[in-house]
Amino acid sequence: MSYTTNATIHTMGGTLLKLSHPSASTTTNMALSIFLPPQSSSSKVPLLIYLSGLTCSPDNCTDKGFLHRWASSHGLAVAYPDTSPRGLNLPGESDSWDFGVAASFYINATAEPFKGKYSMEDYVTKDLPDFLAREFGGKIDVANKSICGHSMGGHGALTLYLKNPGMYKSVSAWAPISNPTQCPWGQNAFKGYFGGDEEGWKKHDATELVKGWKGDLKCLVDVGTGDNFYKQGQLLPENLEAAAKETGLSGLTMRYQDGYDHSYYFISTFGEDHVKHAAKHLLSGPSL
Numbered sequence: 001m002s003y004t005t006n007a008t009i010h011t012m013g014g015t016l017l018k019l020s021h022p023s024a025s026t027t028t029n030m031a032l033s034i035f036l037p038p039q040s041s042s043s044k045v046p047l048l049i050y051l052s053g054l055t056c057s058p059d060n061c062t063d064k065g066f067l068h069r070w071a072s073s074h075g076l077a078v079a080y081p082d083t084s085p086r087g088l089n090l091p092g093e094s095d096s097w098d099f100g101v102a103a104s105f106y107i108n109a110t111a112e113p114f115k116g117k118y119s120m121e122d123y124v125t126k127d128l129p130d131f132l133a134r135e136f137g138g139k140i141d142v143a144n145k146s147i148c149g150h151s152m153g154g155h156g157a158l159t160l161y162l163k164n165p166g167m168y169k170s171v172s173a174w175a176p177i178s179n180p181t182q183c184p185w186g187q188n189a190f191k192g193y194f195g196g197d198e199e200g201w202k203k204h205d206a207t208e209l210v211k212g213w214k215g216d217l218k219c220l221v222d223v224g225t226g227d228n229f230y231k232q233g234q235l236l237p238e239n240l241e242a243a244a245k246e247t248g249l250s251g252l253t254m255r256y257q258d259g260y261d262h263s264y265y266f267i268s269t270f271g272e273d274h275v276k277h278a279a280k281h282l283l284s285g286p287s288l
């Protein structure tokens with residue numbers, strides 16, 4: 001068995017596994033948590049991938065997101081990847097909380113010293129599904145998956161969905177970094193991971209990528225109006241909304257939630273809607 005089980009926790013009728021497994025893309029062991037709903041003991045269930053935000057590990061959402069009640073009732077497995085490789089000890093990777101460790105931005109870095117290691121785009125789109133199919137293929141239908149995320153993880157979910165038509169059935173995000181080439185977090189990260197070619201950064205920006213989308217977006221976004229990062233211009237959801245509108249796209253539901261902040265109180269409040277959104281696109285049968 002090519003992984004280590006660090007915890008097995010019974011919750012909401014299902015099981016939460018805290019694992020680590022080797023990744024070729026990052027050259028490290030990666031922490032990964034997986035929620036298996038009760039339905040997975042008798043048939044294969046669809047998969048929802050949750051990408052976390054800056055400073056997080058898989059534990060933030062498993063402990064405070066309260067998604068498992070809804071994943072259990074709809075019969076979805078949920079995978080929680082880590083937010084970066086860890087333990088590489090690369091120069092500069094631990095100098096600030098918004099770059100490097102726990103701040104990968106879910107891209108494949110091309111600049112040294114991150115190239116070939118901060119390859120979280122490949123980890124999430126290749127190593128993770130390969131691992132799940134190999135080790136949990138009897139319980140999870142890995143081909144039938146959706147993706148969601150929070151903040152930096154919302155940026156990851158949106159961009160991986162938009163870069164890979166057909167890979168995911170739907171996408172949703174809480175308070176996503178929606179236009180990283182135009183905000184301080186994104187500009188700082190992209191400069192460090194890609195170097196100074198600002199035109200090239202656009203290939204990793206949801207507001208730019210959405211302009212090339214064909215068809216229905218199947219996208220739900222929630223943003224709290226009391227979110228300080230939103231007020232500081234780190235998230236820029238209006239730019240994503242405007243780009244989708246100008247492109248004539250349907251299927252973007254953008255909701256501004258009065259007074260909510262950036263925290264897991266906000267995520268857990270709207271978690272039911274996000275799991276339901278994924279379930280609607282992943283499950284055939286009675287309409288949700």
Ligand SMILES: N[C@@H](CCC(=O)N[C@@H](CSC=O)C(=O)NCC(=O)O)C(=O)O
Nearest residue numbers: 053054055056060097151152153263264
């Ligand atoms: N350390 C920072 C705050 C970092 C922070 O708020 N991180 C968010 C994600 S921000 C965008 O990706 C988060 O999810 N934190 C984990 C949590 O459990 O809340 C500071 O001091 O300002």
